Amino acid sequence: MANLKSLAKDTAIYGLSSIIGRFLNYLLVPLYTAKMSAASGDYGIVTNLYAYTAILFALLTYGMETTFFRYANKSEENPKKVYSTTLITVGFTSLLFVLLVWLNIGWLAPAMGMAYTAHHDYIIVMAAVVALDAFQAIIFAYLRYKKRPIKFASLKLLFIFLNIGLNLLYFVAFPAIYKTHPNAISWIYSPDVGVGYVFYLNLVCTLVVMFCMWHELKASSWKWDWPLLRRMFSYSWPILILSVAGVINQSASQIIFPWVYPGDDTQTASQLGIYGAAIKIAMIMALITQAFRYAYEPFVFGGNRNKDDEAESKRSQALAMKYFLMFTLLAYLAVLAGIDILKYIIAPDYWEGLKVVPIVMAAEIMMGIYFNLSFWYKLTDRTLWGAVFSGIGCLMLVLVNVIFVPKYGYMACAWAGVAAYGSAMLLSYFTGQHYYPMKYPLQDMALYVFLTVVLSAGALLIDTGNMWLNLVWRTFLLLLFVGVIIKREGILDIIRHRKTAQ
Numbered sequence: 001m002a003n004l005k006s007l008a009k010d011t012a013i014y015g016l017s018s019i020i021g022r023f024l025n026y027l028l029v030p031l032y033t034a035k036m037s038a039a040s041g042d043y044g045i046v047t048n049l050y051a052y053t054a055i056l057f058a059l060l061t062y063g064m065e066t067t068f069f070r071y072a073n074k075s076e077e078n079p080k081k082v083y084s085t086t087l088i089t090v091g092f093t094s095l096l097f098v099l100l101v102w103l104n105i106g107w108l109a110p111a112m113g114m115a116y117t118a119h120h121d122y123i124i125v126m127a128a129v130v131a132l133d134a135f136q137a138i139i140f141a142y143l144r145y146k147k148r149p150i151k152f153a154s155l156k157l158l159f160i161f162l163n164i165g166l167n168l169l170y171f172v173a174f175p176a177i178y179k180t181h182p183n184a185i186s187w188i189y190s191p192d193v194g195v196g197y198v199f200y201l202n203l204v205c206t207l208v209v210m211f212c213m214w215h216e217l218k219a220s221s222w223k224w225d226w227p228l229l230r231r232m233f234s235y236s237w238p239i240l241i242l243s244v245a246g247v248i249n250q251s252a253s254q255i256i257f258p259w260v261y262p263g264d265d266t267q268t269a270s271q272l273g274i275y276g277a278a279i280k281i282a283m284i285m286a287l288i289t290q291a292f293r294y295a296y297e298p299f300v301f302g303g304n305r306n307k308d309d310e311a312e313s314k315r316s317q318a319l320a321m322k323y324f325l326m327f328t329l330l331a332y333l334a335v336l337a338g339i340d341i342l343k344y345i346i347a348p349d350y351w352e353g354l355k356v357v358p359i360v361m362a363a364e365i366m367m368g369i370y371f372n373l374s375f376w377y378k379l380t381d382r383t384l385w386g387a388v389f390s391g392i393g394c395l396m397l398v399l400v401n402v403i404f405v406p407k408y409g410y411m412a413c414a415w416a417g418v419a420a421y422g423s424a425m426l427l428s429y430f431t432g433q434h435y436y437p438m439k440y441p442l443q444d445m446a447l448y449v450f451l452t453v454v455l456s457a458g459a460l461l462i463d464t465g466n467m468w469l470n471l472v473w474r475t476f477l478l479l480l481f482v483g484v485i486i487k488r489e490g491i492l493d494i495i496r497h498r499k500t501a502q
Contacts, residue, residue, distance in 0.1 A: 028167055029280045032198070033347035035171050038277075041269025042195045043350075047276030048269075049122060049199070051254035052112075053130045058247040060094050060134035063239025065141045066378065067232045072145050079145070084220045085228050087138050094131035101127040125199045132206045139216045155212055159205050166201045238387040239378075245390030248397065250367075253413035256401045261409065275410035277346040278353030281335065282360035318440045321372045325445050326485060328365045329452045333481055335361060336459045337474035340467040356414040358456065363417030370425040376436035377428075385431060393424035444488065455481055 036042035068086045072079040101108065102124055109116040109123055116123055143152040174189040193200070254272060261268045335342065336358065343354055370389075377385040397420035404412035432438065455477040464470055485491070 027164055029345050031171055033277050033350050038270050038274055038349040041266050041273060044269030044273035045195055046198055047254050047272050049126055051251035053126050054251040055247050056130045057133055058243040060097055061137050063236035063243055064090055065137055066239050067236040068141050071232055080221055081225055083142050084223050085225045087220050088224045090138050091135050094134045098127050098131045122199050125203050129203050129206050132210055139213050142216055155209055159209050162208060163205045170197045238384040241387035245394040248394045252397055253401055253416055260402055260405045262406050271410055274350050274353040277350040278356050279360045281342050282357045314438055318438050322441050322445055326448055328368055329448055332361050333478045336456055337478045340470050359414040363421050366421035366425050370421055370428055373428040373432055376432035380436055389424045389427045393420040396420045396423050
């Protein structure tokens with residue numbers, strides 16, 4: 001139980017930085033959608049390019065975050081040597097990647113299509129950003145290993161605040177000043193850059209965070225151990241496939257869409273921008289699973305050093321799964337309850353995409369469950385299974401997109417995520433019960449899922465036509481779910497017991 005308390009505390013800190021940071025970053029969504037109309041397709045370019053960077057990040061880290069935790073917690077390994085070797089290796093491959101992009105930009109930009117032929121700089125700048133992000137991922141992993149969530153959260157929030165501030169300058173303040181006094185700021189601002197500022201400002205913020213990691217860089221011995229790296233690669237390469245397949249499940253729809261949608265470049269970018277803006281509302285599920293992951297990896301790997309504690313560790317993991325599901329389902333219903341208010345995050349000409357929000361959130365919940373299930377093959381060093389599950393899920397996503405996007409547009413992108421994560425989740429559960437049996441509280445979990453389906457159906461099918469009446473009705477359904485949790489989990493009895501004990 002102490003371990004679960006530690007998990008909850010670290011999740012709160014990591015989650016606070018992630019959720020508050022992402023919430024603040026959401027301020028950029030209404031800004032971008034207000035400054036970039038859906039018809040222009042500019043936000044579609046942002047959506048498309050960031051989808052590429054998400055996949056490239058997984059490639060450039062190639063599973064070394066998880067591998068670092070695994071080997072740093074092995075009694076026979078030197079944690080400092082593991083950190084140094086990992087840092088040097090990821091740093092070298094990231095630098096090599098930027099060089100290759102720069103040397104091959106001539107054919108790469110036309111191959112990506114859309115507006116990139118005339119804007120090679122978008123690709124080169126984001127290549128530098130994703131390379132730095134991959135390098136920083138190891139440093140952030142080191143901070144988590146050293147149990148320094150405050151430094152971790154501070155750096156994450158620094159990036160967010162700086163990025164928001166600079167975006168407000170370049171998309172609000174400077175354009176207003178330029179209209180009346182163009183010569184005063186022409187040396188730092190040009191309206192011709194337009195959407196390009198999104199990418200340039202990202203690079204500036206990433207460089208500032210890199211500078212603030214100076215102490216963590218000095219903590220490395222900067223010694224490279226090839227035999228150690230070979231052992232780490234044997235563990236990490238299936239995770240690479242797993243990670244890439246997992247990110248493809250999240251981002252491939254935005255990459256495949258321009259290739260299969262039956263419209264011209266502007267129409268395609270416009271539809272992709274609508275989808276990309278709408279799913280921002282659904283990303284609260286990604287925030288929760290990300291926060292949980294940051295705390296969960298050190299918790300699981302650190303808690304499994306002693307095989308005598310395996311039974312207790314399994315019990316804790318099973319309970320963590322139930323609590324995770326309860327919280328994400330609660331968040332799901334909360335988003336549905338406030339959808340008529342949350343939609344103002346994006347501009348009105350993007351609202352037609354709101355119908356994908358419940359579907360994308362359901363897919364994110366499945367992804368979170370799949371992540372929780374994934375530890376059986378990480379702890380038993382059977383990471384190849386993870387690659388198989390994610391590969392099958394990835395194949396499902398690609399097939400659904402290719403077959404159905406031409407007819408159903410971005411709605412097929414949303415359902416493709418459900419097909420991908422749902423298949424990977426089920427395969428991981430049934431295979432894991434053979435190799436690493438876990439007694440999950442399936443009855444409780446099934447009840448909460450069934451109740452959520454019923455309540456969400458009530459929230460979506462009953463529309464009064466009035467925003468405030470809808471809010472009251474859907475909030476009632478949300479509170480009904482909370483009441484069932486309180487009753488079934490005996491939360492009031494726990495509170496009374498603690499008061500009596502005091």
